[in-house]
Amino acid sequence: MAVDQATPDTHARQLAGLDALELGGGTRGGLAPRIWGRVWPMVLAVGMVVAIWQAVVWAGFWPDYVFAGPAEVVPVLGDRLTSGEYWEAIGVTMRRAVTGFAVSVLVGLVLGALVSRIRVLRAAFGSLITGLQTMPSIAWFPLAILLFGLTESAITFVVILGAAPSIANGLIGGVDYTPPILLRAGHVLGFRRLQLYRHVILPASLPSFLAGLKQGWAFAWRSLMAGELVVIIAHQSSLGERLYYDRELADSAGLLATMIVILIIGIGVDLLFETADNSLRRRWGLQQVRN
Amino acid sequence: MTAPLRERTDSRIQGGEPAVRLDGVSKIYGQGKNGLLALDNVSLSVGQGEFVCMLGASGCGKSTLLSLVAGLDSPTAGRIGTEGRRIAMMFQEPALFPWLTVSANVEMAMRVQGVAKRERQTRAAEFLEIVHLGGFGDKRPHELSGGMRQRVSLARALAQDADVLLMDEPFGALDAMTRDLLHDELERIWRERGLSVLFVTHNVREAVRLGDRVVLLSSRPGRVVEDFPVTLDRPRHTDSAEVAKIAGAITGRLREEVMRHGS
C-alpha cells in the first residue's frame, strides 16, 4: 500500500492551501479616490467646453444678444435656480419624465416578456419593435395631438412610444443571449418552462435589460423635450415650454441656461443607470479589464 | 460529517437492474445529406453503484451521449432507460449562476423539489462542507478559483440528491494537484452515497484511476469499441505503476482507433 496515503484531514488542508494560493487578494480602492477619479475628468471636460464656448463668442460670428457667453448665462442660471417658479417648471417636467418612463418600463416589460416567450408574437412583432426605435419621436406628435389634443396625455403617449421599444428590446436581447450552458444547467436541475424562465432566463437577462432601460431613458427624455416644445399647455410651465418662450422673446442667455439644466438632468439620470450597471457587473464578475 | 441525504433503500431503485441503460442509441445532428451521425448504435449500461469512465477522442460524441442520458436532447434512434432515477450532471465548465451566491447556487438544486428555504440553506452548507468549501457560501462564483468553482458545481450536483451522476470532463481544466485531490474526494463521495457514475474524460490515467470499467468510444461515428474492466484495489493513485500499465494498454488501443481515421 502506498505510504503517502492522504487522510481526509490532510486532504482538507491541502485543498484549503491550494484555494488560498489561487485566491489573490482583490481589493477595491477607497471611496474618496474613486469619486475623485470620476470627478476630475468631468471637471476637465466642463472646463474645455466653457473655454470653447467663450472662444466662439469672442470670435464674434453672432452678436451678443443672439449668442450669449458663459459670463452672461451663469448669472441668469443662478437667478432662475433661485426662483420658485423655475423649480415648478422643473418639477412638472420631472413628473412627466418619471410617470412616462415608469409606464414605459411596464409596457416594455410586458411586451418584451410576451414577445420573447411566444414564437408567433416574435415573428409578428420582433422586427416591428426594432423598427419603432428608428422612428423619430417628433413624427408621432401630429397623430398624438389629433388623438389627445394639446394635453399632457399627448406628451406621455409619445414618451412611451419612444422608450418602451428600447426597454422591450433590451429584455428580448437578454433572453435570446442567455448563455446556453446556463439553460442546460437549469434544465438538469429540473427547471422547466415558466420556472426556467423565472429562475434562469430572467436573471440572466438583467444586464441587457439594464442597458435597455438606459437607452429607454435617453429616448424618453428626448421625446419629452420635443413634446414640451410642441405641445404647449396653458398655465403649466415646463422646461420645454421655457425654452419655447425664451426663443420667442429672443432671450439667448435664458435659453442657454435652460439647455444647461436639461443637459445636467439627462446626464445625472444616465449616471444613475451607469452606477447600477457597474454594481451589477462587479457582483457578477463581468468587469472589463481597465487599462 | 453525516450525510444529509435520504436513505438509499428507495423503491424506485430495483436491485440488479442497471442504473443507466442505452440500447442501440443513435444521434444524428441536422437533416438529410448534411446530417452528422454523432452516435451510431451505442449500447452501454452503468450498473447500480458502478463507476464507469468513458474515453474517446475529441468530437467522438461523449458530450452528446451524456446530454441524451440527461434528457437535454433526444436520441434519433434507440432507447435510453433510467427507470425514473434522478439524474444530476456536471459540465466541463462550472455553469454556476453568476447572479447568485455560492450557497444560493447549491440551493437551486433543491428548489424544484420544493425544499423549504431554511432547510435548503442548512443543507447547502453541508454540501459545501463536503467539498471543503464550508466558509465560502456567501461569496460570488467569480470570486473563487476555477477548481473551487468546479467543486461548487459538484456540491450543486450532489444537492440534487440524484442516483446517477453524469460528469463531462469535469476536471479537464484543473491543474494536476487539484485534480488528484478531487479524484480522492469524488471517490469518497461516490462510495458513501452509493452513486452510479458515468464519467467522461479524454485523460486515460484519470479513467483508470477512477473507473470500475473504462469504455472506449470510437470517432465518427461514435461507437463503443471496447470495454476494459479495471480490477485494481482502491484507493488507486494516478502515478502508480499499476495504473500506468493499464493506461498504456488502453492508450495503445486508442491510437489504433485514431489511426484508422488517418488512412
Ligand SMILES: Nc1ncnc2c1ncn2[C@@H]1O[C@H](COP(=O)(O)OP(=O)(O)O)[C@@H](O)[C@H]1O
Ligand atoms: N448541437 C449540435 N449540432 C450539430 N452538431 C453537433 C452538436 N453538438 C455536437 N455536434 C457534433 O457532434 C460531434 C460530437 O460532439 P460532442 O458530443 O461534443 O463530442 P465530444 O464531447 O466527444 O468532444 C461533433 O462532431 C460535433 O461537432
Ligand SMILES: [Mg+2]
Ligand atoms: Mg465534450
